[in-house]
Amino acid sequence: MAILLKDLVNKNVPLNGGHRMCPGCPTPVIVKQILMSTDHPKVAANATGCLEVATTIYPYTAWNIPWIHNAFENAAATIAGIESAFRALIKRGEIAEDRKQTKFIAFGGDGGTYDIGLQSLSGALERGHNFLYVCYDNEGYMNTGIQRSSATPIGANTTTTPVGKVSYGKKEPRKDLISIVAAHHIPYIASAAPHNWMDTMNKAKKAIEVNGPAFMDVISPCVPGWKIRTDEWKGISEAAVKTCFWPLIEIENGEWRLTGESKKIADGKMEKLPVEEFLKSQGRFKHLFKLENKDVIKLIQDDVDKSWNYYKRMAGYND
């Protein structure tokens, strides 16, 4: 069944408003897009991070579905435990018929997914639990005050890759998590961007309903971390896709596909913007527009082009 906006407005919201996320943060939007894409009962596990801290503290507790917090490194392991035990309960006949289709979703930030949580994510994917792992990727440890993570792009200014005379910011390119997860050969993997809500929700629906592990990496522009205005996330999310910094990818049973704007760009129906369009409105890249850092932008463009060409090749386009 297709997702329609007019149906969505009548649905119960799984994550209430009035929580303590920063103004202008798209992460709760992403959570809602993911959870509202299906009507099955849902259980969420949440790694330590912005989402966990800000949406839960009483009296601002915002979750309307069963929710479990765990340590920083093991959301995937916790949800795997829940899912396995639930299957055992079904087998023993202790779960009512209408609850048997309960879906298990884990949320983690990029710190808890790319870095410290990679081991438990990989383990859960390999064991083949039936769950969806969603990484809301704000490209850094924003909850502890903006440190670099392995999802932080080249040239970004963070408190542990400070910009100054010695350094232009982070020097290493970001980790290609989509490919790492793809190497587990799980049934469904996707990257998404919240401005294209229809694309995100369609992907989430597929991911939740598929039998077996699924993974989604969703870009989540961070107001204090990326040093942007509170009304800018949508534009920046869009720019990330249109510059091919953040291609919209879908991998279904090993078959790579591009979706949304990325597909249009690959098909030549839309123009691929230079990466400056993505960088220019973010304070964390401000220093790159100084004369002495001119080369760094080229470095970022090269990195973006390289990975874009790789994804295009994987999706069956010839250079």
Added chain:
Amino acid sequence: MGIVEKTQKKGTSKKETREIVIKKERCKGCNFCVEYCPRDVLEVSEEFNEKGYHPPKIVNSDQCLFCGLCERICPDFAIYIKNNETEPEKEEKPISETTHGLFNIVKSKYEGEFFMQGDIACAEGAIYAGCRFFGGYPITPATEIAERMAKRLPFLDGVFIQFEDEIASMAGILGASWAGAKSMTATSGPGISLMNENIGLGMMTETPCVVVNVQRGSPSTGLPTSWGQADMMQAKWGSHGDYGSITLCPKSPQEFFDLTIVAFNYSEKYRLPVFILTDAIVGHMIEKVIIPPPDKLEIINRKYTKKRPQDYLPYEAESNLIPDFAKAGDGYHYYVTGLTHDERGYPIMTEEVQKENVTRLVEKINTYSDDIIILEERDIDKADIVVIAYGITSRTVIPAIEKAKKKGIKVGYLRLITIWPFPEKRINEIARNIKGFVVVEMNLGQIVLEVERCAAPYTSTKLVPHAGGGIHNIDDIVKAIEELAHEKK
């Protein structure tokens, strides 16, 4: 705009002018600057800015100390102190003695009096002690240490690495230590729990390094942004097995600076990971910190062997129980393992070698415990009751002691600066002459167990617990002192 003060910086011929700058258009009239100014320099003006608020104005310009509180407190960056001549970056720039090599000691020019956060003081202490490798992972409330190191180490030819988790951070600093660097990591409760396996590896392989734990409310994620003192036992028993360990416990940013240096000295001298256990209050507290000139404080560096490579055995301890290091890159043969090993470093799984190896790990700390233990004592000889506290709680007990003294009770004060090895001898000594101990700590009873053990046959012990996230009520402490004082023996 603003007032201008001319000062001559100590030791330089450079003149520096400072002024308060008020960006009127940014002000939204919260009046924090006016309220918080300790010298009443500012006042709310009559005029309106573009937004329709009354920005502050300077009235008592000669009173201004340029303390910068207004700058810190302003939520809108509308007021700040401007330094007109010197560039702060230039000031910080170090003068290197030796310019080659990754881990050569480079003298920093960072000295003088500062208004400094505890975490930052810790980082500066580490740099003072010669730490040139920091491996860490962000965690509140210890992140500032990593952030400071990330800023400072590149100027000192040092290395800052943000690892992918705490397990890797701890393993990383052990590796760096074996390559010859003084290395450190800093974290909080959950991070220490992850590090513990590698801390055990550090103990077994006798690797010098410093592990800072800025304690927060626990267990698990607990109170990430507030404090506790509930990791005291974990510091001693965190990793599996028997080993001697050293833990220091600062009560102020200044002491955080000083004890970080002491921790490095201990770690190099006794060859083990040394803990600094502080809490989020001390870590985030901003106080005066004095950083002395580079040669003023004692710095102990690694003791390298004088033997030739063919005669050298990496774990051959003389009567002093502490084996000498060999310098990485000098052609010595090394074999480092977490398995039970003999003096060559080779794993040998026998009862005899296990006994020798592990006993030495414990004995090397016991033997030197008198040198390691630092205590602060006040009025102990005349006291009936002695209050024992450490870290931030040692500052809460002072007014309680004063209050009890006014009530005619003779109260002494014992502050444990070294927690592990535990000062058993001294406490046992004191126990013989007093009526009782009151142990004040921000947990539900950890160090009190040790005090009870040492005091048991002679005197009784009373705990004033606190679960963390706040501070003790002074009256609770006074009550405990009174109860013990009036108890019939």
